[in-house]
Structures are given as structure tokens and as C-alpha cells.
Amino acid sequence: QVQLAESGGGLVQAGGSLRLSCVASGRDFSTYTMGWFRQARGMERELVAAVHRFGGGIYYRDSVKGRFTMSRDNAKNTVYLQMNSLKPEDTAVYYCGAERRGLYIGRAASNWDYWGQGTQVTVSS
Numbered sequence: 001q002v003q004l005a006e007s008g009g010g011l012v013q014a015g016g017s018l019r020l021s022c023v024a025s026g027r028d029f030s031t032y033t034m035g036w037f038r039q040a041r042g043m044e045r046e047l048v049a050a051v052h053r054f055g056g057g058i059y060y061r062d063s064v065k066g067r068f069t070m071s072r073d074n075a076k077n078t079v080y081l082q083m084n085s086l087k088p089e090d091t092a093v094y095y096c097g098a099e100r101r102g103l104y105i106g107r108a109a110s111n112w113d114y115w116g117q118g119t120q121v122t123v124s125s
Contacts, residue, residue, distance in 0.1 A: 002026035002114050004096045009119030012086055016123070020081040022096030022116055029077040032100050035059075036070060036081045037109060038092035038121075045095065045109040049081060052105050059105050063089075086123045093118040 008020040020036070035050030049070035050059045058070050069082040079096065097112040106112065 002029065002032060002098050004098060004114055004116035006094065006096045006116040006119040009094060009121045011122045011124065014087055014123055014125050016086050017082070017084045018086065018121060020083070020094055020096075020119060020121075022079045022081075024077045024079075024098065030074045032098040032114075033102065033105060034072060034079045035097045035105070035112065036079070037095045037097055037112075038090075039095065039118075040092040043092075047105075047107045047109075048094070050105045051079075053100055059107075083121070086121075088123045088125045090121060091123050092121060094121050 003025045004022055006020060006022045008018060012018055031053055033053045036048045037045045038048050039045040048061055048064055049068060051072055067085045071080045095118045096116040098114040099112045102111055
């Protein structure tokens with residue numbers, strides 16, 4: 001099992017930046033596929049970015065490409081999400097997720113097994 005804890009959310013004006021962190025406790029962090037999801041009020045949880053445990057490229061949803069960057073530091077059991085040029089539509093609770101069942105990155109939240117408590121990101125216009 002792995003326990004996840006996000007930090008770094010907050011209130012920022014449109015065009016600003018935030019950096020989210022997710023620290024994992026437990027064993028074998030490098031064997032987990034890691035992802036960042038977000039859930040706006042009244043909406044489903046959606047995958048924002050993810051990196052598979054077997055490596056390969058990082059997945060980004062179209063609306064964040066060129067603005068968000070996900071990175072992973074296995075030595076620190078941590079993943080990051082650097083968010084630049086933030087827009088009001090990025091406002092949501094951001095969650096860190098982990099799983100190690102799939103051969104591919106599953107975009108549905110139901111494919112993921114472990115979740116952090118979430119961190120609120122609010123972008124004002």
C-alpha cells in the first residue's frame with residue numbers, strides 16, 4: 001500500500017503559477033504509476049497528467065498541454081505538478097493518484113487505487 005499527501009494549492013490570479021507536490025509513504029514507490037487528477041464542483045474527476053511505472057512519455061490532457069509539467073523524483077518518493085499560465089477553468093480540487101494494475105495509463109478514476117486528500121486550486125479572473 002501507499003499513502004499520498006498533496007500540498008501546494010492556493011489562490012492565484014489568472015496567468016499565475018503554482019507547484020503542487022505529492023509525497024508518498026510506503027514501499028516501492030517506483031513501482032507505481034502516478035497521476036494528477038482534478039475535480040471541479042459538480043464535475044467528474046478527470047486525469048490531468050500521469051506517468052506510467054514502466055516509464056515512457058508523460059500523458060497530459062489537451063487543455064493543459066504547454067502549461068502544466070509533471071515530474072517524478074523516485075529518490076524523494078514525490079511527484080510534482082508545475083502549473084503555469086493558470087486559467088479560471090483550472091479551478092478544482094487536485095488529487096494525486098497511484099496504481100500498479102494497468103499496463104497502460106487509465107484515464108478513468110476507477111482505474112486508480114490510492115488517493116491523497118486533495119488540495120484546492122482557485123484561479124481568479
